[in-house]
Amino acid sequence: MTTTLESLHRSRDTITPAMRAAIDRLDPTTRLQAAYHLGWVDADGRPDSGGGKAVRPALALLSAQAAGAGAETGLPGAVAVELVHNFSLLHDDLMDHDQERRHRRTVWAVWGAASAILSGDALLGLSQEVLLDSGLPTAVPAALLLARATRELIRGQVQDLAFEERDDVSVTECLDMAAGKTGALMAASAAIGAVLAGAPADTVAALETYGARVGLAFQLVDDVLGIWGDPAVTGKPVFSDLRAGKKSLPVAYALGRDPSIALIDPADLERRAEAIDRAGGRRWALAEAAGRMSEGEAALAGVELPDPVRAELLALGRFIVDREV
Amino acid sequence: MTTTLESLHRSRDTITPAMRAAIDRLDPTTRLQAAYHLGWVDADGRPDSGGGKAVRPALALLSAQAAGAGAETGLPGAVAVELVHNFSLLHDDLMDHDQERRHRRTVWAVWGAASAILSGDALLGLSQEVLLDSGLPTAVPAALLLARATRELIRGQVQDLAFEERDDVSVTECLDMAAGKTGALMAASAAIGAVLAGAPADTVAALETYGARVGLAFQLVDDVLGIWGDPAVTGKPVFSDLRAGKKSLPVAYALGRDPSIALIDPADLERRAEAIDRAGGRRWALAEAAGRMSEGEAALAGVELPDPVRAELLALGRFIVDREV
Numbered sequence: 001m002t003t004t005l006e007s008l009h010r011s012r013d014t015i016t017p018a019m020r021a022a023i024d025r026l027d028p029t030t031r032l033q034a035a036y037h038l039g040w041v042d043a044d045g046r047p048d049s050g051g052g053k054a055v056r057p058a059l060a061l062l063s064a065q066a067a068g069a070g071a072e073t074g075l076p077g078a079v080a081v082e083l084v085h086n087f088s089l090l091h092d093d094l095m096d097h098d099q100e101r102r103h104r105r106t107v108w109a110v111w112g113a114a115s116a117i118l119s120g121d122a123l124l125g126l127s128q129e130v131l132l133d134s135g136l137p138t139a140v141p142a143a144l145l146l147a148r149a150t151r152e153l154i155r156g157q158v159q160d161l162a163f164e165e166r167d168d169v170s171v172t173e174c175l176d177m178a179a180g181k182t183g184a185l186m187a188a189s190a191a192i193g194a195v196l197a198g199a200p201a202d203t204v205a206a207l208e209t210y211g212a213r214v215g216l217a218f219q220l221v222d223d224v225l226g227i228w229g230d231p232a233v234t235g236k237p238v239f240s241d242l243r244a245g246k247k248s249l250p251v252a253y254a255l256g257r258d259p260s261i262a263l264i265d266p267a268d269l270e271r272r273a274e275a276i277d278r279a280g281g282r283r284w285a286l287a288e289a290a291g292r293m294s295e296g297e298a299a300l301a302g303v304e305l306p307d308p309v310r311a312e313l314l315a316l317g318r319f320i321v322d323r324e325v
Numbered sequence: 326m327t328t329t330l331e332s333l334h335r336s337r338d339t340i341t342p343a344m345r346a347a348i349d350r351l352d353p354t355t356r357l358q359a360a361y362h363l364g365w366v367d368a369d370g371r372p373d374s375g376g377g378k379a380v381r382p383a384l385a386l387l388s389a390q391a392a393g394a395g396a397e398t399g400l401p402g403a404v405a406v407e408l409v410h411n412f413s414l415l416h417d418d419l420m421d422h423d424q425e426r427r428h429r430r431t432v433w434a435v436w437g438a439a440s441a442i443l444s445g446d447a448l449l450g451l452s453q454e455v456l457l458d459s460g461l462p463t464a465v466p467a468a469l470l471l472a473r474a475t476r477e478l479i480r481g482q483v484q485d486l487a488f489e490e491r492d493d494v495s496v497t498e499c500l501d502m503a504a505g506k507t508g509a510l511m512a513a514s515a516a517i518g519a520v521l522a523g524a525p526a527d528t529v530a531a532l533e534t535y536g537a538r539v540g541l542a543f544q545l546v547d548d549v550l551g552i553w554g555d556p557a558v559t560g561k562p563v564f565s566d567l568r569a570g571k572k573s574l575p576v577a578y579a580l581g582r583d584p585s586i587a588l589i590d591p592a593d594l595e596r597r598a599e600a601i602d603r604a605g606g607r608r609w610a611l612a613e614a615a616g617r618m619s620e621g622e623a624a625l626a627g628v629e630l631p632d633p634v635r636a637e638l639l640a641l642g643r644f645i646v647d648r649e650v
Contacts, residue, residue, distance in 0.1 A: 025476065026476070026480075027479075027480040027483055027484070029483050029484075029487065030479065030480070030483055087446075091442055091443075091446065094442070095438070095439040095442060095443075113420070113438075114420040114486050117416055117419070117420060117442060118416075118420075118479055118482060118483050118486075120446075121412075121416065121445075121446075121449065121479050122476065122479045124446065124449055124450065125449065125472055125475040125476055125479065126472075126476065128453045128468065128472050129469065129472035129473065129476065132465050132468050132469045132472065133469065139465060140457050140464060140465060143453065143457050143468070144454065144457045144458065147450055147451075147453050147454035147457065148454065150450040151350065151351070151447065151450055151451065151454065154352075154355065154443055154446050154447045154450065155351075155352040155355070157443060158352055158354050158355055158443050159352070159354075161439050161443075162354060
């Protein structure tokens with residue numbers, strides 16, 4: 001695990017100044033809101049030390065190294081995927097009415113809905129600008145990879161919201177939704193450095209598959225935590241995904257095995273959670289996550305990569321998915 | 326005026342199939358919402374015949390012709406600017422709580438806030454994808470031009486909302502806001518075709534200035550209509566901008582001349598409108614619009630352009646700005 005933490009720390013040291021330079025392009029209001037959301041400052045602009053783990057940028061830097069280039073070649077891609085990720089968090093928190101993220105109030109909860117919409121828009125626009133401004137001859141394929149992943153991410157989010165109104169969501173539909181919502185950007189993160197480095201198509205494809213599977217496995221585990229996670233660890237209320245009526249993956253599986261779960265009083269979260277567990281929702285999701293990880297690792301095994309980079313990619317993938325469940 | 330209408334009709338014939346092809350890339354839910362917003366279908370997906378005048382794509386096509394290329398060279402740019410414009414309308418309608426646009430219910434009023442957020446996001450993402458997918462060697466500078474204009478547009482919108490809370494907005498601040506909110510995308514529209522065609526920098530700069538001034542003049546006239554426009558023509562309620570507390574340009578001018586206007590009961594819209602008029606707000610805005618148009622036309626006069634293209638650009642600019650006031 002030391003290796004992983006090293007690659008994450010190294011990546012954050014590289015990423016943070018580049019992220020700050022990108023955010024500095026924004027107007028002062030949006031810059032403050034973005035810096036607050038990223039955990040750099042509090043709501044009054046005083047230095048703070050928060051923020052996410054920035055696993056997507058770490059994948060992007062390793063991805064350039066996987067193609068034999070230096071990490072710096074992947075840097076514009078690393079910044080761009082982190083900007084898209086945070087655009088989606090800003091808009092999702094608003095759409096899901098989540099008042100807290102990482103034990104801090106969300107941007108819409110502090111500044112209102114319009115600020116969350118506009119700051120998200122600004123980060124999405126900036127993601128393309130940063131890539132295209134890199135001056136790299138491979139900027140166009142990298143920007144296209146990211147634009148398509150963004151489209152997939154939005155498709156997944158559209159499905160996720162639509163599923164809340166339905167009780168007949170199949171596991172296949174739900175996996176397709178998660179592949180969009182979470183898999184697509186993780187896949188782009190794992191491939192964008194290699195694209196910027198001009199890697200051969202089979203290397204790019206293997207990295208993309210690895211990222212997609214890591215993303216899906218992460219979502220499966222995240223969905224388990226969304227029902228059975230410890231609020232002190234997740235920073236979300238207990239049974240949070242059940243409160244919102246989310247058709248997360250364990251729920252879709254359980255409803256497929258035992259449709260009578262839909263008849264349980266939606267307010268009786270504890271009984272719902274028990275029934276989903278009894279129908280195998282938790283066990284299935286964790287087994288499915290392990291299976292997806294194996295697929296991703298197999299894809300990586302199929303291409304030549306520098307040995308230390310391969311080890312770091314594998315360790316980072318495990319770190320992303322292995323959480324206390 | 327016949328010339329203008331011809332260039333607009335011609336442009337819509339060229340643009341519509343390309344816009345449809347772009348929108349077809351989206352997931353079915355977002356595709357329906359975007360097609361509804363664009364006036365192609367009603368909320369149930371049945372054919373409709375609505376939609377805006379699509380002046381920005383017309384500018385983009387003429388812009389390519391200004392550089393001596395065919396209109397088709399400007400087409401990816403025309404689609405991209407129209408997508409950015411519609412992204413901003415979808416999000417603005419939600420943030421302004423406007424329930425109607427062009428006498429039809431807005432997307433958030435029909436499908437809810439999340440749908441307006443996500444469909445706007447999808448169009449913003451798509452705008453870059455369409456440009457980069459064009460395969461043109463000039464796609465990168467064109468995409469960068471658009472990304473910067475999008476950033477400016479968002480800055481302007483951020484300021485516009487912030488100004489609602491203030492009574493001391495200067496005319497300078499307000500013009501700066503309008504230059505972002507409306508000028509930047511019109512400037513990009515007028516220049517993007519030339520950029521795609523690989524035009525020399527002075528041609529691009531003149532076209533950009535022309536578009537920026539047309540955009541500002543349009544906003545000045547639009548602000549006059551937002552207070553004194555006929556609801557039957559504008560499709561908005563009478564005094565609509567005053568209802569929302571918008572610091573539009575005539576309001577900022579009038580408050581600068583007569584700060585006591587701020588003391589008038591905000592609910593007494595008729596008295597407010599009268600006081601703004603008496604302080605010269607309406608007259609100043611129309612004179613300012615005429616001045617900006619002259620500046621734009623002077624910029625265009627400074628560069629060599631094919632004569633018929635110059636005539637069409639001038640006629641289109643006049644068409645955008647000359648409305649019943």
